[in-house]
Amino acid sequence: MRSLVNSTFVSLDGVVNHMDKWHFDYVSDETDDLALQHLNDAEVMLMGRATYDSYASAWPSRDGKLADRLNEMPKYVASTTLTDPEWNNTTVLSGDLVTAVKQLKEQDGGDILQHGVGAVTKTLIAAGLVDVLHLWIHPVLAGAGGPDDTLLTQGLNVAFDTIGSQTLSNGLVVMSLKAKN
16 A cells, blocks of 8 residues: 655744745755655655646746656646646546545555645545655744644644654754654
8 A cells, every 4th residue: 555645844833835935945955855855755746736736837847856756757636626737647636535545545556745734635634644744844933824824723633653853954854754543
């Protein structure tokens, strides 16, 4: 069975959106190398519609190893409204999200990588389908957004074991956690 691995950038105050206010000062060759390692460790990507729209508008026109890997790998997007994705190698998961991801995990193949935390990820965590969580903790208080923009969610109580951590030269700490389910 495939593992579902989520890799998410997060500020000290739990913000996962509004990255223009807090994330991009921390991008470096070192972060790019680790992001590429996570991509290369996976066989496919899974994303929600917002992440898909953001990525599909940016990555196809970029160059480099990260762009090449993202553009070439198979991608699944959970959406009830997207019918004709334009980004190559994209398949829409339009039915019940939990059922579709369970079926995807049961297929032969390598890990499924997901970037970011939104409604899709929170649903999958609550359903016990996220196996590993890599939190890229940025040493900054974002001071932006509302409840839908944070990692924290009322009622989402799931335990993880820490399986590793890495402090990068720019101060970012990447915590790797495995779900206890």
